[in-house]
Amino acid sequence: MGARMAGTGAAGLSADEGMELFDATALGDDPVVVPMRLDLRAVRELPVVPPVFSGLVRTKDRRTAETGADPAAALRERLAALPATERTSALVDVVCTHVAAVLALPGAASVDERRPFTDAGFDSLTAVELRNRLGAATGLRLPATLIFDYPTPLDLVGLLTEELVVDEPGGVAPLLAELNRIEASLAAFGPGDDEDDRIGARLSALLAVWRDSRADAAEQPSDDLDTATDDEVFDLLGKEFGIS
Structure with missing residues (x-):
């Protein structure tokens, strides 16, 4: 608890100091x-400085306005520059880094992205702290119920992908985000569950339909006259007008 308080900028008081302040x-x-002691350096480094403290320190928002540095914009640019296959892992690293900071863990590698936040030790206070951190990092307005609406880091990555990644029309990011959520749901089922066969059959059927649709599309003849040869054009006209 002492370490968590120190992380918010609230320094501890001895019994004598507390009594002296109480009398005052x-x-x-x-x-x-x-009556409290503040570590203004720690307050200044908070992702979101509470409004009651904003007059005591130069906040990050003010520093951003002065220097032009915007971590949220930098994150969006970084994601836009990455191949679609690497964006999910980049966002997993962002989320897990902040989860580790909130829980005082060694680093992102110590966070299991499939483990529910509540099982990892989050409560209402740490949930708000994570929301504030991610809001500052992404520039998004996130709800206080974030970890309850998206119960695992991987679920949360799905939300951030939808909000931060702007794909060209027909992009696969929304589909990949949905597959991430399905993967997280499947991980919640332990081996030997009664529904294993039913779920496996459904997944196999979906995969078969997907592969068949890709194969059918590959076998469709091209009707693009811009790239057709003369023989293909005459053959097409012959079929259209019944000329052998």
């Missing part, structure tokens, strides 16, 4: 007083 506030005229 009891004798004062201010109706509302919060």
Whole structure:
């Protein structure tokens, strides 16, 4: 708890210091007083500085306006430059890095992206802290119920992919995000569940339909006259007008 408080900028007080501040506030005229010690450097480094502290430090928003640095814009540019196959892993790293920071873990590699946030030790306070961190990193307005709406890091990556990645028409990012969610759901089923055969048959059927549709598309003759040879054009005209 002490480490978590220090991370928010609230430094600890000894018993003597606490009693001294209590006496000072009891004798004062201010109706509302919060006796506490602040580490302003830690407050300054918070992803989102609470409004009540904003007058005490130069916040990141103000520094961004002065320097032109925007981490959210940089993330979008980075994702846009990556191949579609690498965007999911990049966002997994972003989410897991912030999860590790909130839970005081060594790093992103120590976070299981398929493990529910509530099983990993999150509560309502740490949920809000993660929401604030990810909001600052992505520039998105995220709900306070984020980890309950998207219960695993991989689920959350699906949301961020939809919001941050702008694909060209026909892009595969939404489909890949949906497959990520399906993968996470499948991981929740342990081996030996009664529905294993039913789920496996459904997946096999979907894969067969997908492969058949790709094969059918590959076998379709081309009607593109711009690339057709003379013989192909005459053959097409013959079929159209019944000329042998």
